[in-house]
Amino acid sequence: MTALEDAEASPARAEPTARKVSRRKLTVLPAVLIAVLLATWLWFARADLDPVSENALSGGQVSKALRQHVELTVISTFFVLLIAIPLGILLTRRALRKATPVAMALANIGQATPAIGLLALLVIWLGIGRRAALVGIIAYAVLPVLSNTITGLNANDPTLLEAARGIGMSPLGVLARVELPLAVPLILAGVRTALVLNVGTATLATFGGGGGLGVLITTGITNQRMPVLVLGSILTVVLALLVDWLASLAELLLRPRGLEA
Template sequence: MITRGRLLTTPAVLAGVLLATYLWIVNAPLDSIERNALDGGQVRLYLWQQVELTAVSTFFVLLLALPAGVLLTRGFARPAAPAAVVLANLGQATPAIGLLALLTFWLGIGARTALVAMVAYAVLPVLSNTMAGLRAIDPALLDAARGIGMSSPGVLTRVELPLAVPLILAGVRTALVLNVGTGTLASFAGGGGLGNLITAGITTQRTRVLVVGAVLTVCLALLVDWLASLAELRLSPKGLEVGR
């Protein structure tokens, strides 16, 4: 349930956490390794890489999962739906670091490998929610739409998809948060991102570097979820209650 109180509280909490972390780092006695790792330009670069990885991977998730979800709810393709869901589930059932390692052997090191792993890991929630949203529509509504002369594409675009929007957007929110978290593993494949800060903090035993990477990752995930919540409120059909 999306509450308006939560929508107002989340940005304030995020701003407070980021400000507290910044003041802590600015006033802490940093050694040369910590200063190099937490250089402002470097942190901004890693943050931008994380945002870019999340955005690009989510774009490809939507490009694959939305049409597939629609197709698998059509009569001629319904028998293939269980197999498709099992296939999508393989990506999420496999540990992310293991999937990334396997793809590294196949595709080599780089951002492309990280993106393929992130897409495979996040396809399932969008695919399953798209199918669930379309299947949950009252058949009487579809019959009524056909009865007034709507074509099959018209029923899909003007009745089915608008009514399925809340469930579809819930799947997209889940995929976005998954991609932010999985994106931290991109550093193991040379894909950049905030994972570089986290691994640097671990390998050099610098807790401050590790904490900054972890805080930025958590705040980015919460910010993405908050923005998706706004989109869900804005795009849900009028008359459907998605929150208070």
Template sequence: MTYEVEEEAPAPPSGPVRRGRVPWRKLVVMPVVLAVVLVVTYVWISNARLDTIAENSLAGGNVQLRLWQHVKLTAISTFWVLLIAVPLGIALTRRGLSRAAPVATAVANVGQATPAIGLLALLVIWLGIGPSTAIVGMVVYAVLPVLSNTVAGLRAIDPQLVEAARGIGMSATARLLRVELPLAVPLILAGVRTALVLNVGTATLATFGGGGGLGDLITSGIQTQRMAVLVLGSVLTVVLALLVDWLASLAELALTPRGLGVG
């Protein structure tokens, strides 16, 4: 007599399986590294011998003010970059304006190819000194990545998908919002991420146009030869750029539709 041995089915997992879209290392490593850098810098400056000039540069909430000015310059300029570049990129992929895309990209490329300090100097002559002049310069300098990535992302979509959407009766607006833009999101967000980091770096030059920001600390440290002031301004700028890039990468992962991996 033979017996058939039935294989036991594998036991179900003891708890619910969660598949997070963001790896835990991506959530933890960068904030920890930035926190360590800030703590080390704070300890070093706290134990350094500062003279009256250095103390005056770092006291009275001056550091917090310059940091806030830098964040505000970056946020406002990036807002205007998105407001200009994304709609313009969409328009340049439509039938009526598609031929103008090379011209618009070339104009935007001229803005980024121009040295930032030279562009800011020209804008100061034209618009005068103030934060608004710095913001205009930052927008001109950072519009290219978002514009070119928007155009490239929309043009990379398989035409058959757009035709299928048209075939089921979708309007042009519905095709754009429900088919084209979601598929172009990875490239658009990559351009936004690049523009954010560019704006953080370019905002340090706002000091030459009266825009404030962390560039004030850097130039003050150079002019007065106070190493602590120079190091603090530089470290805060680098930390802010890395923090913005990290946050943008998380947003890139979160906003990218499932099935469209972010490189």
């Protein structure tokens, strides 16, 4: 092959590995969320709030609830990853493979149990506070990450793994350089699902004294104040959509280049 032919062929070879994020993906959803927040702000600026609603929304309580909600989501997701991914790896090793049905059954119990009932049991056991809320959120979100990790690792082509061992790679090297990179798309899909679940489940943390945007929602319901309820609900939906959008970008950008072709 001549140098000219090689130069002409190289863009074609490089094209599958290029990281492309469309402008629509980067702009449409953020623009919609900004428009929703702006419309909500304009509505509240013109709304005639009664003293109960003003008291529920004043003094930085909205920003405090939003901060608590983000903290609950981030902390719970961190521990879900810390538990589910290493456990999924261990359950795909030959020595512990027989324990997979038991682990999956336990993870299913966490998600099959109604979230509010699980939180009530944890409050009885751990007491009122953020700890009970976090344990409940984590138990509820472990299943998708654990299931996708196991599925992704088990779906790897055995001939590729055998070839990696054949060139002298250690079991740890095969795991780190072959198995996990090939399983990344499925693992990231599970993480994305867990993130959205955590945002939604964190609204129930208020029933265990964990704070979050659920405080605004329950205040609006119990006091029959629609503006407070609407604000808490809109912020929760916007946060869930924002988290899902960020996770979709991470899913695209962290996908191994070799799988993009």
